[in-house]
């Protein structure tokens with residue numbers, strides 16, 4: 001899952017970005033409104049959710065939200081705001097935001113609201129299975145043959161992407177867009193490294209891997225696996 005966070009207060013931005021990365025999200029951070037708007041419009045297809053501060057230098061969160069909605073997208077948007085009068089909140093939601101959080105807020109509350117919006121925008125599914133592997137995105141648990149498996153953030157995000165697209169090819173470019181953030185500059189062979197980590201942790205010894213390699217194209221977890 002990839003998140004755009006637009007927040008000019010560095011401490012808050014870092015706090016949110018670090019928390020989300022620990023949960024397996026790829027996070028792009030913009031510290032002013034203009035940059036935020038540019039990222040939002042340039043990468044509209046890649047983002048799963050946007051977190052927009054209201055008061056920003058350059059362009060406000062409201063302006064960014066309006067620009068995004070003009071593109072006819074239903075991407076979930078949450079405002080982060082110190083403004084808390086009823087009028088302001090109603091106005092914020094009328095511009096097309098799905099939800100808002102008043103600062104200061106607890107990280108857990110932000111995460112819970114994000115999960116609700118992501119669940120409704122992507123259908124109800126937040127639990128996945130594939131042969132004896134089970135994944136629960138909300139509780140952040142992966143189990144193989146009934147036993148919990150520890151995954152790193154990137155491993156978790158990669159597995160989630162593969163299982164959400166079970167039966168379909170996850171192309172290499174798509175994997176990079178969804179699992180790594182905009183600061184990603186490495187060779188895409190990092191994908192193969194992480195696929196191998198997943199295979200080591202989740203394959204059944206002696207059986208074919210649950211992740212199929214499509215050379216030069218990407219990876220697929222098969223529906224009937």
Ligand code: CA
Pocket residue numbers: 007008009053054055056
């Ligand atoms: Ca601000």
